[in-house]
Amino acid sequence: MMERAYRALCDGVLRQERRAIARALSLAEEEGAAAQAIIATLFPHTGRAHLIGITGAPGAGKSTLVRALATAFRARGSTVGIIAVDPTSPFSGGAILGDRIRMQEAAGKWRPDPGIFIRSMASRGSLGGLARATSDAIQVLDAAGFGTIIVETVGAGQAEVDVACAVHTTIVLQVPGMGDDIQAIKAGILEIADILVVNKADRDGADEMVATLDAMLDLAPQATETTWQHATAFGKAMLTATSAVVEPRAHWRPPVVKTIATRNEGVDDLMAAISRHVAFLQESGLWAARERARLADELCRRLGDAVLRRFAARMPVRLLSEVMAQLQAREINPYAAVRRLLAAAEGSNSG
Ligand SMILES: Nc1nc2c(ncn2[C@@H]2O[C@H](COP(=O)(O)OP(=O)(O)O)[C@@H](O)[C@H]2O)c(=O)[nH]1
Numbered sequence: 305m306m307e308r309a310y311r312a313l314c315d316g317v318l319r320q321e322r323r324a325i326a327r328a329l330s331l332a333e334e335e336g337a338a339a340q341a342i343i344a345t346l347f348p349h350t351g352r353a354h355l356i357g358i359t360g361a362p363g364a365g366k367s368t369l370v371r372a373l374a375t376a377f378r379a380r381g382s383t384v385g386i387i388a389v390d391p392t393s394p395f396s397g398g399a400i401l402g403d404r405i406r407m408q409e410a411a412g413k414w415r416p417d418p419g420i421f422i423r424s425m426a427s428r429g430s431l432g433g434l435a436r437a438t439s440d441a442i443q444v445l446d447a448a449g450f451g452t453i454i455v456e457t458v459g460a461g462q463a464e465v466d467v468a469c470a471v472h473t474t475i476v477l478q479v480p481g482m483g484d485d486i487q488a489i490k491a492g493i494l495e496i497a498d499i500l501v502v503n504k505a506d507r508d509g510a511d512e513m514v515a516t517l518d519a520m521l522d523l524a525p526q527a528t529e530t531t532w533q534h535a536t537a538f539g540k541a542m543l544t545a546t547s548a549v550v551e552p553r554a555h556w557r558p559p560v561v562k563t564i565a566t567r568n569e570g571v572d573d574l575m576a577a578i579s580r581h582v583a584f585l586q587e588s589g590l591w592a593a594r595e596r597a598r599l600a601d602e603l604c605r606r607l608g609d610a611v612l613r614r615f616a617a618r619m620p621v622r623l624l625s626e627v628m629a630q631l632q633a634r635e636i637n638p639y640a641a642v643r644r645l646l647a648a649a650e651g652s653n654s655g
């Protein structure tokens with residue numbers, strides 16, 4: 305009965321019915337039996353979309369640029385799915401709410417075009433949750449046949465790296481006003497960027513910002529040579545262990561593009577840079593490599609969750625609190641505590 309309902313829902317998703325897509329996304333976000341049933345049915349239909357990540361500080365113009373890009377993709381005949389991630393936290397609730405409202409305003413303008421679907425989602429404060437919910441949402445939209453899927457994330461550290469794991473093309477937004485202050489350009493941003501955008505180019509200092517980014521890229525060309533940097537340590541280990549294929553080492557020098565998202569300026573240049581990146585990924589074999597990295601990462605994450613859940617389920621609470629007390633009293637060190645808990649879990653496994 306339930307199973308038949310899920311199948312009907314998934315059929316709706318595959319026919320790109322908006323209500324079915326919205327419902328499937330909600331169920332996927334809830335993470336339960338429903339999510340598993342839906343992903344099980346939809347997964348064979350995924351792996352076709354071009355996945356684009358857009359990251360940058362709050363207010364950098366990501367949502368405005370996403371809107372401009374979506375319009376440009378539509379004009380070129382591609383349907384577009386958009387996932388706006390809100391890493392909701394007790395500290396940033398206000399700003400995030402504003403962001404969500406702006407995105408909904410955009411959604412209001414776009415609703416007549418069935419070729420664009422926008423989903424705003426919360427991460428519930430956990431980075432792991434963000435990565436999981438994002439990859440499930442990507443799979444739903446991918447199965448629904450959206451040719452381009454854009455994921456917008458607030459630049460908040462590890463989350464960008466997680467998102468970079470989950471897409472083919474990562475666009476990093478910067479805004480002028482930092483002058484030549486290299487310190488102000490966040491460490492790690494160049495490593496994850498496939499394309500750098502200096503948005504709000506109507507402001508002073510845009511050309512200086514482009515020059516600074518170009519100079520930084522010239523200093524660190526090796527940072528862009530592999531895709532392994534896009535995988536977490538766990539994912540890398542999995543890829544290395546399972547992979548018979550050698551990672552291609554093609555070189556991509558991230559272009560720096562100036563845009564004024566509010567006036568649609570520079571959007572054609574950005575579209576051209578995106579097309580070049582897709583062609584590069586396909587010709588170099590990196591497209592397939594990134595797919596593998598993404599799947600390995602997802603597998604590792606889910607495996608880690610499942611193992612931890614299973615482990616926790618057979619761990620006597622009494623032993624846990626005993627070990628915690630010993631730890632606090634410095635009677636046991638953290639390594640020894642882990643060994644003791646593992647031994648207990650393995651003991652109950654064999655016994
Ligand atoms: N002057 C100027 N303002 C922009 C530009 N792009 C976006 N904005 C404005 O910057 C604000 C934040 O934009 P938004 O897209 O919501 O940023 P997000 O938080 O990165 O998604 C809005 O008021 C936009 O209208 C631009 O190129 N130039």
Ligand SMILES: [Mg+2]
Pocket residue numbers: 366367368403456
């Ligand atoms: Mg936004």
